[in-house]
Amino acid sequence: MTLMSYAMRREIIMNSEGWQADEAAVAAKKILCPLEKDKTKRPSQSKDVAVKRAINPKIKQLTPTFDTLAYQDLLAMVYATEEVNIKSKLLQNVSLGFLIYDTCSTEVTAIENSLALLSAQQTLSPNYVCQSESKISGTTGEFLSYVSQPIAELLGIFRFPQISHGSGAPLLSDKIRYPSFVRTIPNTYFQPYGLAQIIVHFSWTWIGILYADNEYIIQQSQQLKQELAMFGICVAFFEMLPASVPRTKVLVIADMIQKSTAKVIVLYVYEAQLSAVLEELVSRNITDRVWIGARSWMSRSFTSKQVIWKLLTGAVGFAMFSGRIPGFKEFLYNVHLNRYPDDIFIKIFWSNAFGCKWPSNKTNLNLAEQQTTDNSQMCTGNEKLTTLNPAVYPVDEFRYSYNMYNAMYSLVYALKNLRDCKTGEGSFVNGSCADSKDFRTWQFLHYVKNVHFKNSAGDEIFFDANGDIPVLWDVSNCVLNPKGYLQYIRVGYYTPYASPGKQLILNDSAIMWAKGMGKIPRSVCSESCSLGFRKATRQGEPVCCYDCVPCSEGEITNRTADSIDCLKCQDDHWTNAERDACVKKLVEFISYEEPLGSTLAVIAIILSTFPASVLWIFIKFRDTPIVKANNRGLSYILLIVLMLCFLCSLLFISPSNSISCLLRQVAFGILFSICVSSILAKTITVVIAFNATKPGNNLRRWVGTKTPVIIVLFSSAVQVCICAGWLATSPPFPENNMKYYKEKIVIECNEGSIGMFYCMLGYLGFLASVSFIVAFMARTLPDRFNEAKFITFSMLVFVSVWLSFIPAYLSTKGIYVVAVEIFAILSSTAGLLSCIFIPKCYIILLKPELNTKEGFRGKTT
Structure with a gap:
């Protein structure tokens, strides 16, 4: 936790934020109030820097571990302070200094040091400040969200300004609970939504999530899981890592990752928790996973774990916005013991960076006396920072250091606005301004919250009503640099306040995936179903x-x-x-173009020539006895009707339309009724003619042309009435029938009333049955030219055809229904023609001697 003090001189008292020092640092600790009173121990000139440490007295021994990136954050604070004091003219006649308190990454230590900050003495008395010559204006830090919360809660009671450079927990935006907390890091509330958009962008639907046992991270990971579910993305595993991961847990998680088909894993964990798991995966050569990182480690983790660099290559995730700090790179390269001899961390940093150690018997900061003969193992102080691998000492990309830099300048500009305040302008209480030499922390907080400035890089810095800066995340890609170290490359941006579709901007071509993944990797539980x-x-x-x-x-x-x-x-x-x-479904109907239709049409036309030929023969031989004996007029009518019956089948061979649908069944019914009526009339005429020759028979008066005409007209009139009623009540109409075939449309005629259709057929059957019965009874009449036996056989054929037609008609579908009816028309017509007229034509053409009066009477030789 960094504390900025406002004093007329400049003094820097440095300690770590979650860092740990060696015993020499512990021995150098000083408590604030005694230090303020012991003026003889202070530097005599304002340009000198005194480096001391204020720590918790209860800490007896510390482990010498070191975080180089956190050290850079501290250096960013030092650089900002020096920049304001030496170069800037923001605060005239005012020098700035700061104190550093160690939270040790624990809430208890954070609370103790916060109380020490408020009381400025070893005995914790928050309402009493023993500091006399310098005033503490505000604090920057803490880095960890769960540590910042108790600090912010405590400092909020006193309205003491706190600016964090690393705590992004959404809970800290609650100004009722944390009224004096602001931050230069974006609120991570939108981070799960952004991570979900990245996953959706790459069409990943099967992922795993590893998250830390931390209230804030648990909430964020649950939020991510819910957001993914809204996009139809499934979570293969959702595993929590405890703060201390035992070996058995490491093996369980490694087995789970190895067996899972999920190739994409979201990491909501810290480096310390995940390192052991990743090292186990490396030992198993599991390098085909894509890691999606939250801001917690994509910004500053795994830079020194070379064993897992291969595994992390290709990782994508959110990182802090990498801003520019002009001159900071040169400043980092110029950090040296000669420049900051009282910096208790520089030796630790030097040892870690160059892999050397300082002589234990030398605690003096005189570098010349620390030379050793074993230069490969002992630190000399002559090592060059410019030779360090960027993985060890990154100087080209500043993320949290940039936030620390902005946090320091936020305090500076707030102090400037307070000093420049004029009554009525920028004031906050009844139009008055605070005393710049004796102000309260709650007064200074007003200016901190309302600060708005451009930093040296030209970026605008300001806080909203919740103490947050506008959300802008870098989307970073973790790649292995050609020089052999891990590097985060910016490949896009995410800002949740942009218009839909522009919140996430990614350059897919700039992303370098893991080795062997030349294109965007796939992570699905089941492969996509193709079309169909x-x-x-x-x-x-x-x-x-x-x-x-x-x-x-x-x-x-x-x-x-x-x-x-x-x-x-x-x-x-x-x-x-x-x-x-x-x-489009195929349209099917009997047409002249297709084989079935053309064949039936040809057969119908050819068969129609036969009754025409017979009619020509009968007309030519009209005066012969056989023509006269078989009722010449009825024969002419019958032949003409038979010819029309053949031709009426052509009405069925064409695309169905309203006219053809109305005509074809009606024409068929009426023509066949005339045909059967004529045959019935011929049969009755034969019976009447034979019985009329008997003496005293009353049938003589029915002999003549009137009787056949009446029979034909009456019998046909009944059929005409049936057809007329059919057309009047429910006429046939064209229909696209889709019931027979799923893939075809049959264009057919709907009969309208199927009952009327069968009435028409039934009446034909009735006429045929009467004709058959009459002809059957008259077949034995003693007459050489008696045609009753031929009519009997013809009616037998006719009735047989139409009786077999009905089941065939009902069992077929589509165009074959029409084909069956056409076949029945042609076959029944041909049967009538053949049975009645072929014997007569045989006699007329081949046995002319029988076609004479003598032959008629049976007197031929």
Whole structure:
């Protein structure tokens, strides 16, 4: 926890923020109030720097571990202080100094040192300050959020300004609980949303999450998990790492990662917790995972763990915005014991950076006396910082150091605004200003919250009502530099306040994935279902684990892969073979272009020539006995109707339309009724003619042309009435039938009223049955030219055809229904023509001697 003091002279008392020092540093500790009173121990000139340490007296021994990046944060504070005191003219006649208190990364120590800060004496008395000549204005720190919370809660009671450069917990934005806390690091509330957007951007749907046993991190990781679920992304494992990870836990987590099919793992942990796990993965040569890092370690972790560099190559995640600090790189290279001889950390840093050790018997800071003959093991002080590997001493990228730099300048500008305050301008209480030489911390807090300035890099720094700066994260890619060290490369930005679609900006081509991953790696539980398939979730498994099931008939997936449901095609469309597109259904009907239709048409036309030929023969031989004996007029009518019956089948061979649908069944019914009526009339005429020759028979008066005409007209009129009623009530109409075939549309005629259709057929059957019965009874009449036996056989053929037509008509579908009816028309018509007229044509053409009066009477030789 860094404390900035406002005094007329400059003094720097340095200690670590979570750092640890050696015994020499412990021996050099001083308590604030005694130090203030012992003026003889202070430097005589303002340019000198005294380096001391104020620590918790209860700490007896400290482990000499060192964090170079945290040391750079301290140096950023030193640099900012020197820059203001030496170069800047922001505070005229005022020099700045600071104190450093060690929190040891624990809440208890943080509270103790906060109380020491407030009382400025060894005996903790927060309401009493023994410091007489310099006034503590504010504090910068702490770095860790869970340590900052109790500090902010305590300092908030006294409205003591606190500016953190590393605590991003959303809870700290609560100004009721933490009224004096502000920060130069973005609030991490939006970090889970940003991480989710990165995962969505790369189309990863199967990930693992490792998170630390920390209230703030648990909340963030749960928030991330919920956000991922909203995007349909599943979590393969959600594992917590305790603060101290035992070896058994390391093995369990390593086994889990090794066995999991999730290739992407989000890390919400600290370096100390994860190092052992990563080292175990390296030993197992598991290097095909993509690590997605939260801000906690993507900004400043794993820089010295060379054994896991190979594993972390290709990691992507959020890092603190890397700002510029002009002149800071040169300052870092010029840090030396000669320049800061009282810096208790510089020797520790030097030993860690160069891998050497200082002679134990030399505590004097005179470098000339510390030379040893073993230069490879002992530190000389002549080592050059410019030769250090950037992984050990990074000087090209400043993240938290940049935030520390801005935190220091926020206090400076707040102090400047307080000193420059004029009554009515920038004042806060009744239009008055605070006394710049004797102000209260709550008065100074007002200026800290309202500070707004541009730093030396030209970046605007200000705080919102919650004490937060605008959220802007770097998206960093962890790569292995050609020089052999791990480096974070900026590949994009994330700002949640931008318009949708512009919050996350990524340069995919700039990202270097792990070795062997030439393109964006995939992390899915199940491979994407291609077009034509849908996802079927596996029972008992997350929704991201599924099987790909083909779409049902008539359904497709054509928009995106991984469809949950298939889309049903329109009624007049059907699926293609791949089931990824709906295609227009084939239209089917009997036409002259297709083989079936053209064949039936040719047969109908050819067969129609036969009754025409017979009619020509009958007309030519109209005066012969056989033509006269078989009712010449009825024969003409029958032949003409038979020819039309053949031709009426052509009405069925064409695309169905309203006219053809109305005509074809009606024409068929009426023509066949005339045909059967004519045959019935011929049969009755034969019976009447034979019985009329008997003496005293009353049938003589029915002999003549009137009787056949009446029979034909009456019988046909009944059929005409049936057809007229059919057309009047429920006429046939064209229809696109999609019931028969799923992939085809059959254009057919809907009969309208199927009952009327069967009434029409039934009446034809009735006429045929009557004709058959009459002809059957008259077949034995003693007449050489008696055609009753031929009519009997023809009716037998006719009735047989139409009786077999009904089940065939009902069992077929599509164009074959029409084909069956055409076949029935042609076959029944041909049967009538053949059975009735072929015997007569045989006699007329081949047995002319029988076609004479003598032959008619049976007197031929």
